[in-house]
Amino acid sequence: MKSKLISSGLVYSTDSGRMCPDCRQPVAACQCRAAQSRPRGDGIVRVSRETKGRAGKGVTLVKGLDVDDAALVALGKQLKTAxxxxxxxxxxxxxxxxxxxxxxxxxxxxxxxxxxRAGG
Incomplete structure (x- = not known):
């Protein structure tokens, strides 16, 4: 039976904050996460309703927005308020x-x- 080596790495530094577990750099300077950025949309925003994995509770999903993360959070807040x-x-x-x-x-x-409108 093979033993599994678990490497414990630095996850937080008081100097630079949270650390990336893959490249051991501060999250703000992480290069491996930048390569995994979300794909850009095709210019069409798709709105759907889904209950899967939410114990029967429905949620409205908005996908395909071609904006940066800060604008996405601001738009999410605006939609939730409305x-x-x-x-x-x-x-x-x-x-x-x-x-x-x-x-x-x-x-x-x-x-x-x-x-x-996406879905049924």
């Missing part, structure tokens, strides 16, 4: 709790995005 519900931004996808597909589509179209 819908009067919670949510999050994960891996380039805005999740708004509840079924707000029509309202989110109208808000995005008013901002000049090309929007399509």
């Amino acid at each position: 819908c009067g519900s919670g949510g999050t931004v994960k891996e380039g996808v805005i999740e708004v709790q509840g079924d707000h597909v029509e309202r989110v589509m109208a808000l995005l179209q008013a901002q000049g995005h090309k929007v399509k």
Whole structure:
């Protein structure tokens, strides 16, 4: 039976903050995470409703926005406020709790995005 060597590395430094577990550099200067950035959209924002993996609770998903992470978080906050519900931004996808597909589509179209309804 082979033994598995577990290397414990530095995960936080008081000088530079969080450290990347792969390249052992500060997260702000990490080169390996930059290569794994999310893919750019095709110019069409897709809005759908999904319940998979959420114990039957529905969420509205917004995918395909071609904006940077800070603008994505700001837009997520704006959509959540307009819908009067919670949510999050994960891996380039805005999740708004509840079924707000029509309202989110109208808000995005008013901002000049090309929007399509995805899913059923």
